[in-house]
Amino acid sequence: MIIGGPSSQLLGGRVAKVLNEDLALCEYSSFPDGEAYTQVCSYLDDEIVVIHSTPSDRDIIQLLQLLDVLRGRRIDLVIPYFGYARQDKQFKPGEPLSARAMAVAIDAFLAEGSRIYTVNIHDRSVLKNFSHEAEDLDAAPLLADEVGRMGLDDPVIISPDEGAVRMAKVAATRLGIDYDYLEKTRHSGTEVSMAPKEIDARGRDVVILDDMIATGGTMAQAISILKSNGAKRVYLGSVHPVLTGNAVLKLCRAGVESIITTDTLEKAVSTVSVARLIAEAVRP
Numbered sequence: 001m002i003i004g005g006p007s008s009q010l011l012g013g014r015v016a017k018v019l020n021e022d023l024a025l026c027e028y029s030s031f032p033d034g035e036a037y038t039q040v041c042s043y044l045d046d047e048i049v050v051i052h053s054t055p056s057d058r059d060i061i062q063l064l065q066l067l068d069v070l071r072g073r074r075i076d077l078v079i080p081y082f083g084y085a086r087q088d089k090q091f092k093p094g095e096p097l098s099a100r101a102m103a104v105a106i107d108a109f110l111a112e113g114s115r116i117y118t119v120n121i122h123d124r125s126v127l128k129n130f131s132h133e134a135e136d137l138d139a140a141p142l143l144a145d146e147v148g149r150m151g152l153d154d155p156v157i158i159s160p161d162e163g164a165v166r167m168a169k170v171a172a173t174r175l176g177i178d179y180d181y182l183e184k185t186r187h188s189g190t191e192v193s194m195a196p197k198e199i200d201a202r203g204r205d206v207v208i209l210d211d212m213i214a215t216g217g218t219m220a221q222a223i224s225i226l227k228s229n230g231a232k233r234v235y236l237g238s239v240h241p242v243l244t245g246n247a248v249l250k251l252c253r254a255g256v257e258s259i260i261t262t263d264t265l266e267k268a269v270s271t272v273s274v275a276r277l278i279a280e281a282v283r284p
């Protein structure tokens with residue numbers, strides 16, 4: 001039985017369809033004071049897969065509520081987008097490792113034999129905080145397949161920084177095309193420039209690939225740089241469309257051709273589904 005959390009109802013439904021398993025009916029609403037109300041209305045099966053992304057604090061509460069309903073049971077828990085994963089280090093004294101705090105809180109609810117899955121978590125080291133088996137699934141090949149269907153002209157895949165180059169490499173290798181990353185060069189105390197490390201993007205279609213788009217600042221800057229380097233058309237590919245505030249406006253103003261993301265978060269641009277990837281991982 002699949003339980004689709006409030007932020008992953010469509011993805012939960014898609015996974016249930018791929019696996020031909022029941023999709024539990026749940027109620028997600030609020031008490032009059034605004035506190036979250038969660039109820040699993042269906043009779044629980046022996047084998048349960050919970051799928052729920054945690055982009056907001058409320059989603060984290062609702063996840064804990066679901067886990068409390070399922071306490072004592074061995075479950076597969078899929079957190080496609082794991083919120084707070086970027087706070088995995090102490091940058092200033094007195095700061096928490098919020099990613100660890102999340103993992104520890106979730107872990108406490110899980111019975112022996114339970115498994116945890118994430119999708120392109122910001123840093124896989126976060127998974128070491130779970131005492132249960134934890135695996136990060138890679139959606140880069142799915143994004144690559146979508147890029148392959150787009151009929152691009154002499155395409156190249158570029159990550160906006162060295163940290164995301166692994167994704168660019170996976171996608172480009174699958175398509176048999178070039179990849180690179182944007183390298184920062186400091187010319188003086190105040191002057192910094194960025195450009196593709198090795199590849200000349202002039203006249204070529206470029207797909208910028210990153211794990212997530214949050215405020216859109218990183219991608220908007222990358223689009224501008226590649227356009228001023230003579231790229232023909234610039235597309236964005238990303239696993240997690242967090243897209244806060246005016247992110248989409250920034251990307252459109254920067255001249256993006258189109259944005260492709262997965263449904264780890266359910267937004268208008270979530271056209272590539274990770275349902276099969278998840279289904280294959282949890283399939284008994």
Ligand code: R5P
Pocket residue numbers: 160163164210211212213214215216217218219
């Ligand atoms: C950073 O390490 C991440 O991979 C993303 O590049 C970053 O989180 C994107 O954030 P924003 O859209 O706010 O620039």
